[in-house]
Amino acid sequence: MNGSSSRATFPSGIESLYEPPDTTVDIVFVHGTTAGRDTTWTNQDASEPWPKTLLPSKFPTARILAFGYDAYVDDKQKAVLQGIIHDHSWKLLEELSLFRQNDRTDEKPIIFVCHGLGGLICKQALYTSFSNTKQQCLYSVFCSTRGIAFIDTPLHGDNVASLAEITTQSIGLDKQEDSDIVNNFKCGFKYVLAQNINDFKTMHEVRTARQLPPIKVVCFYAELPVEGFGFVVTRDSATLRGCTSIGIRKDHMDMTKFATMDDSGFIAVCESLGRWINEVDAKGPSADYELLNPARQQYNHFGKGEQKIFGGSCYETNGHQTF
Numbered sequence: 520m521n522g523s524s525s526r527a528t529f530p531s532g533i534e535s536l537y538e539p540p541d542t543t544v545d546i547v548f549v550h551g552t553t554a555g556r557d558t559t560w561t562n563q564d565a566s567e568p569w570p571k572t573l574l575p576s577k578f579p580t581a582r583i584l585a586f587g588y589d590a591y592v593d594d595k596q597k598a599v600l601q602g603i604i605h606d607h608s609w610k611l612l613e614e615l616s617l618f619r620q621n622d623r624t625d626e627k628p629i630i631f632v633c634h635g636l637g638g639l640i641c642k643q644a645l646y647t648s649f650s651n652t653k654q655q656c657l658y659s660v661f662c663s664t665r666g667i668a669f670i671d672t673p674l675h676g677d678n679v680a681s682l683a684e685i686t687t688q689s690i691g692l693d694k695q696e697d698s699d700i701v702n703n704f705k706c707g708f709k710y711v712l713a714q715n716i717n718d719f720k721t722m723h724e725v726r727t728a729r730q731l732p733p734i735k736v737v738c739f740y741a742e743l744p745v746e747g748f749g750f751v752v753t754r755d756s757a758t759l760r761g762c763t764s765i766g767i768r769k770d771h772m773d774m775t776k777f778a779t780m781d782d783s784g785f786i787a788v789c790e791s792l793g794r795w796i797n798e799v800d801a802k803g804p805s806a807d808y809e810l811l812n813p814a815r816q817q818y819n820h821f822g823k824g825e826q827k828i829f830g831g832s833c834y835e836t837n838g839h840q841t842f
Contacts, residue, residue: 529555529589531610533618536571537583544628544665544799546570546578546792547615548585551635551672552689553751553772556587559634562778569777569785570632577780577789578796582627584618586611588640591691600707603690604636608643615644616656625659628799630666630792634775635752636686638672639711645734646718649725661722666735666795668788669757671771674738675715676756679708685751712756719759737763737791739784743770763791 534556548570550559560568570583588607619625633641648661673682683704692700726733740757744750751771758764767774767784777785 529591530557530587531589532587533614534585534587535582536568536585537575537581539575539580539582541580542582542624542627543580544578544630544796545582545584545619545624546574546630546632548583549611549631549633549637549641550585550587551633551637552590552686553635556585559775560585562776564778573777573780573785574789578792580800581630581792581796582624584615586615590689600686600704600711604639604643604711608640608647611640612644612648612657612660616648616660619659620656625656626663628665629660629663630668630795631664632668632670632788632792633672634670635672635771638667638669638674639715641667642715642718645722649722662729662731664734665732665799666737666791668737668739668791670739670767670775670788671741671752671757672738673708673712673752673756674759675712676753677709677712678753678756679705679712681749681751682756683708685745685748735791735795737765739765739767739774739787741771741774742766742768745770745772 548556548560548568550556553559557568560570562569565572568585570585574581574583588610590603590607615629616625619627631641645661645664648657648659651657673679683701686708687697687701687704723733736759738758740754741750741752742754754766765787767787769776769784774784777788779785
């Protein structure tokens with residue numbers, strides 16, 4: 520995964536994978552740094568990504584979009600984690616908002632599905648969006664977002680050594696030749712992950728103050744290590760307290776590559792998406808701007824929770840995390 524000789528090219532920007540005649544919601548897929556816009560979501564035995572081949576039959580009124588970016592760093596002087604996240608998050612926000620504005624769908628609800636660092640890029644895009652109230656095109660993304668499925672995204676914690684190593688490899692750096700950059704990435708991850716919980720809380724407070732519905736969150740974590748490497752993201756780092764957390768019995772690289780509709784991981788992801796889409800359909804797209812019952816605007820909805828079993832372990836959650 521390292522070295523210029525293996526330099527890959529990645530498609531960038533927003534691609535529409537499925538366009539229904541009457542869209543009710545946008546599902547936006549955001550990949551991490553270990554693969555691209557198509558390869559992240561494509562099984563080795565398939566020629567096209569499952570969001571294009573499998574998902575439309577499950578959610579025929581959802582428009583399915585995929586965002587891509589080139590994760591490689593050609594200038595090592597620019598290999599700073601915070602800068603990389605900032606640049607790609609701005610590109611996501613700008614391109615998605617313009618895409619929706621151009622076809623006048625900028626008030627349609629949005630659900631994000633994010634893998635690995637794609638989740639941090641998505642979170643930062645939303646954080647930037649809510650601060651741009653004077654630019655309605657950008658601000659509409661924050662207002663319209665109703666759910667995020669994080670798939671093995673590092674959300675908190677300080678166990679960042681393996682995360683920094685595989686990230687620097689995936690963007691074209693070598694851990695021996697570029698050891699200083701790897702160490703800088705470790706520091707960068709510690710800073711970014713330490714900020715995450717505060718950022719989630721701030722966005723919740725902003726949505727409450729502006730009378731927007733909470734953003735629903737579900738976290739998926741890998742149950743198997745990457746062969747010869749270990750866990751890219753630990754279960755603890757990939758989950759949030761009070762959040763519905765679901766294990767997928769694959770490693771970080773393969774857990775987003777579903778082959779059929781019977782794949783346990785596909786079923787798990789679709790369960791969450793389906794619940795959110797049903798809520799959107801029931802309330803309609805204008806619900807983002809309606810006054811809400813204050814009882815529904817809590818940071819954590821505590822309760823007994825449910826047990827989740829999808830081809831792996833199960834354990835009881837403490838509610839459903841929102842922000």
